[in-house]
């Protein structure tokens with residue numbers, strides 16, 4: 001497996017772990033939302049708060065990734081063709097004969 005294949009595999013595994021963690025955390029919160037709370041220092045409540053913080057952090061990461069993806073999409077689909085037209089307009093690319 002070449003380097004690009006390893007990178008794709010690693011990226012896919014990271015995405016699967018990310019999505020699995022998101023859904024398992026949500027399932028944990030839903031499953032234990034109506035537990036028999038013992039009050040201050042309840043271990044289930046502590047785990048629920050940790051899970052909520054994890055979901056908040058994941059939502060921030062998702063927002064950042066969505067914004068970065070939108071910026072890259074705009075860059076490659078809007079600005080890059082314009083830049084290529086500016087810098088790649090030469091007599092050779094225009095197929096202009098320059099005979100003396």
Ligand SMILES: [Zn+2]
Pocket residue numbers: 035036037038039042043044045046
């Ligand atoms: Zn509790």
